[in-house]
């Protein structure tokens with residue numbers, strides 16, 4: 217239903233003399249000043265300097281309270297270059313730790329902090345990009361926004377980047393975490409990030425500690441869990457961080473800041489139905505479904521979307537919507553294999569055993585791991601990931617690999633009949649037969 221201010225505006229617009237366009241407040245309105253819309257504003261300011269942009273944020277800063285990290289291989293050299301001013305920390309490599317041992321990887325890793333994001337965008341965005349804080353959007357259409365105050369703003373197009381919203385059309389698991397930036401009373405001894413220390417006690421799902429060393433005595437410590445539910449027990453996670461610091465012999469002098477997240481891990485869904493809920497309004501970021509299906513991370517996708525938008529010849533509402541929707545649908549299709557892996561992880565593997573899947577994954581060749589995070593797996597990579605004896609029961613893995621038919625919540629019920637036909641051999645080790653037997657291995 218269109219709210220009263222917009223109805224009034226539409227009526228006024230309808231009575232303007234023929235050939236007179238309703239006055240516009242901007243060429244483009246970006247609703248939500250988070251990662252995706254901030255990057256779109258930043259990229260458009262560089263690539264399309266004449267464009268008048270209005271960025272509306274309900275809070276008092278751009279980017280909220282996050283540390284967004286990514287692997288070097290996630291971005292092209294050109295993307296690294298335009299993102300560079302926003303990057304606060306870089307490391308030449310990283311490591312992972314499992315009960316079976318530690319592995320060091322030479323792939324670079326980097327982080328954009330929201331404080332730097334906010335500071336750089338505020339100071340470097342040109343005058344034609346206007347940022348309004350404390351401007352909660354109550355309603356929007358493809359070309360107009362109504363603020364909670366009742367003020368109506370019009371533009372050639374609107375992009376909704378207000379974050380993920382619940383939808384019956386996505387079936388999700390969760391990566392949930394709480395992180396604390398700690399100052400220790402001495403050096404922590406880390407020179408590179410530890411992306412997963414899974415030697416910790418497992419509970420609630422696949423649990424690991426994530427460590428980003430920012431200086432000799434400061435670091436971000438996150439207690440993270442791949443879980444079936446989205447409830448975040450902050451006190452328990454804080455206690456997990458304190459226990460971990462103590463076990464490493466670190467004395468915490470100060471908790472500098474805290475961040476938390478519950479990221480979506482897609483198991484299956486109907487992306488076309490999800491986009492129908494947009495009613496023709498262009499979306500960005502998590503709202504567009506643009507994130508890595510297995511990690512919930514969205515920075516590389518947001519960079520690619522900003523590039524796409526900056527390259528579009530026509531930024532009016534209909535072509536913009538079509539281009540972003542088409543891109544999001546293509547990304548979704550390209551990630552079918554990741555959703556298959558997620559279903560195996562979440563539906564075939566007991567929560568306390570999920571670490572075995574990750575330990576096996578981190579035993580694979582480093583270039584494959586890089587391509588996994590960059591969501592650029594080839595057919596042979598997929599075959600390699602599925603080859604051999606999986607660390608979960610084969611029959612359960614095979615049943616879980618199939619998406620639920622429309623109208624059924626879980627993947628298991630819909631796949632029982634297929635198991636009879638395909639048998640327990642289930643997961644094949646050759647790429648040709650993989651392509652032949654499973655629609656998500658392409």
Ligand SMILES: Cc1cc2nc3c(=O)[nH]c(=O)nc-3n(C[C@H](O)[C@H](O)[C@H](O)COP(=O)(O)OP(=O)(O)OC[C@H]3O[C@@H](n4cnc5c(N)ncnc54)[C@H](O)[C@@H]3O)c2cc1C
Nearest residue numbers: 248250251252274284285352353378477501502513514515
């Ligand atoms: C703590 C945390 C750490 C993460 N770490 C990583 C990481 O390391 N790497 C990675 O790639 N991804 C990471 N993610 C996942 C993902 O990249 C982020 O969630 C990312 O911020 C999503 O971008 P977005 O633009 O879709 O939404 P957001 O960045 O959440 O932006 C939404 C914005 O809209 C604003 N808003 C909401 N409602 C309204 C309204 N009605 N009116 C106006 N404004 C509104 C919000 O205040 C917010 O600023 C992390 C997420 C969290 C929560």
